Amino acid sequence: MLIKNPPLNAGLILALLVAAGVYLYTTRTTGGYELVATGANPRAAAVFGINVKRMFVFSIVLAGAIAGLSGVIEVAGVQHRLIVGLQHNFLVLGVIIALISRGNNLAVPFVAFFIAILEIGASAMQRTMNVPIEMVFIVEALVLLFVLLSDVFRRR
Template sequence: MSAPVLTEPDALAPARPSMAARVIRGVLPYVLALVLAFVVAGIVIAALGYDPIEAFRTILTTSFKTGFGFTETLTKWVPLTLLALGFTIPLAVGRFNIGGEGQLLVGATAAAGVGIVYADLPSAVLLPMVIVAGVLAGVVWAGIAALLMGRFHVNEILSTVLLNFVSFQVLDYAATEVWSDPAAGVAATQGVGEGAELPTIGGPPGVHAGLLLAGAVALATILVTRRTSAGFELRAAGTNPRAAAINGIRVERVAVIALIVGGALGGLAGALEVSGVHGRAIEGMQTNFLLLGIIIGLIARGSAVWVPVVAFGIAILEVGASSMQRTVGVPAEMVLIIEALILIFLLLSDVIAGRLARRVA
């Protein structure tokens, strides 16, 4: 199976499309998708008896009105970008990593475990240990699915999803049996040692330093996929597996590695959530990061350049959502609908833009 969203739908277009055709194909779908999604959502919001203009204004401006809102947006951006990249890297080889949730949770559990057990170590030692533990846990988790895929041809969509459900129990075991904290009020592990917590940059309120790490990872992903032979193999194996195999690329091995790298990013996201945000592993801490990561990856069409940008947009919507629920009264679930609509309309606009561009060219 070849990568579905990465291959440009250009196969039928003339060899050198005109400028107009290229603009139509590149920009129009996004504009159409955003406008249509907000129009449909606005109609629904109005039908529910709320003021759609007020609702959208809250969604879009909360992130920029206060330092707190902007901090929250950047904090959300970190796991969203990492999970989205964890989805798009395997997607480049046509494999679907739907296990970001599980990889994040085992990463968080491992990170919290190390942070609790070695709580007395100084930050210079403990912090790297915590982060490496999270990454390794993500690697192991995705590695199981990768092994099942590479050796036994078990569909990776299924294996990664099923491992999510196993990860809930892994965290639950850690949070209730091993390092339980009855005082926390929710099912959560004890707090990690001070040395396991990431420093804050900027502010107040400021963002945890994991932001820099996530930014570096995003940058590295762009460079590796575009400028190295490993990245070339990845893209070649996805675009045309047969041609890639003929030219000596071991497609199956590339896919396995891509899935494991995706897991590493999920684990990293979990570790950063523990050491940067919560200071412990909490059940339910993954909220809907998995869905959002996939939506971001698909809206960005798998492009490592666009993932961080789209992730920022989605983070704005997410932060605005809770504010909208508080002030305007529209349920925050509305925002997930808007995000799904953007994706659906983007897919539909692709078809329309493709037909238009062919006519213009």
């Protein structure tokens, strides 16, 4: 535990380091460029000689390693025990964060922090004022909808 009140553990620093590492890898290395190119257009990447299957496997392994690391941080640093059904909505939140950040690796920590504030605030509002926690899903959906609709209106 780095700070007792509010509870802050070393997982935050580790998560920021991983986010910075992914950003540097995807923007400063040839492997990162190949990974981004394969994700953007696999056929064009294959035409330019990038091994698309290897990049797909690498991206899945990298995503799995980062997801496993986040699980270790949650269990070892926050809960201190394994709980069945622990944060079953992490996948949905990850997709929401990825869509709101629009593929910008530098924006992911800030968007994740914003979503975390919404989730924690919803939990506190449910405990204190009996507001349904599903209200935060509506707010997250509206934010996501407006971000995605901004692309539609920008193209017109």
